[in-house]
């Protein structure tokens with residue numbers, strides 16, 4: 024991970040010249056017969072754009088998102104996540120590389136902001152959902168924590184450290200808790216900040232509308248715990264809990280999964296495979312190739328700053344697959 028200052032310098036430079044720098048890299052890769060693709064992981068899209076320095080999960084501005092989708096549509100072949108590894112295997116020299124646009128978490132902005140932009144661009148995408156808000160408003164612990172922090176509430180009852188510290192440090196502390204402690208903290212946060220707003224999450228009708236628009240729905244597990252830390256029985260339960268309910272709303276079997284917090288290992292992949300998933304996505308950056316474990320596929324985080332930075336990150340991921 025780059026330090027903050029270096030990351031900002033890179034982002035500023037690539038915002039200016041990234042598209043120009045990426046073009047020859049992508050063109051050279053396209054001439055090759057490299058069999059590769061790239062999955063991208065988006066979260067919240069909305070306005071005003073957020074700020075990483077004080078937000079756990081900032082919004083990516085809608086105008087930048089639309090520009091990124093336009094760029095990707097022009098240079099790459101957009102496919103649903105379930106098709107990515109096959110599309111990479113089928114690719115021939117001269118053809119564009121396949122890219123899968125994916126979203127994690129049940130966020131209202133998926134339906135209200137991201138989906139209309141994707142529909143206008145005729146771009147396929149995959150939404151990895153927990154189903155936690157199908158019937159009622161639901162916010163994730165990090166959304167409640169963000170509100171508590173924004174309102175400067177006393178966070179000492181949470182027992183995870185100072186209210187004044189870096190919010191990302193607090194977030195990592197919560198992520199590292201045992202599952203039961205994190206569930207308790209979610210409840211405590213609920214008492215601190217009050218009920219989740221009526222527009223929190225995706226109701227069944229929003230998920231049905233995404234499917235009606237042709238988007239793919241995948242699973243993100245109902246409780247969103249980091250899976251590598253779970254005991255065997257909890258891990259199997261995470262693969263099953265809430266899945267049937269979401270499948271009923273989505274109108275079909277969920278065959279793809281994105282692991283919460285992008286975290287998985289061989290044991291998690293084996294549990295996902297045993298549960299009938301055919302593709303599983305992590306948060307590790309890198310390309311997807313026919314040699315990838317289908318249950319441990321990499322995903323690249325798109326730039327929150329520019330099209331240029333995204334262009335370079337995707338082109339470099341594709342090029343890295345050529346040397347493998």
Ligand SMILES: [Zn+2]
Pocket residue numbers: 127128243247283284
């Ligand atoms: Zn998530």
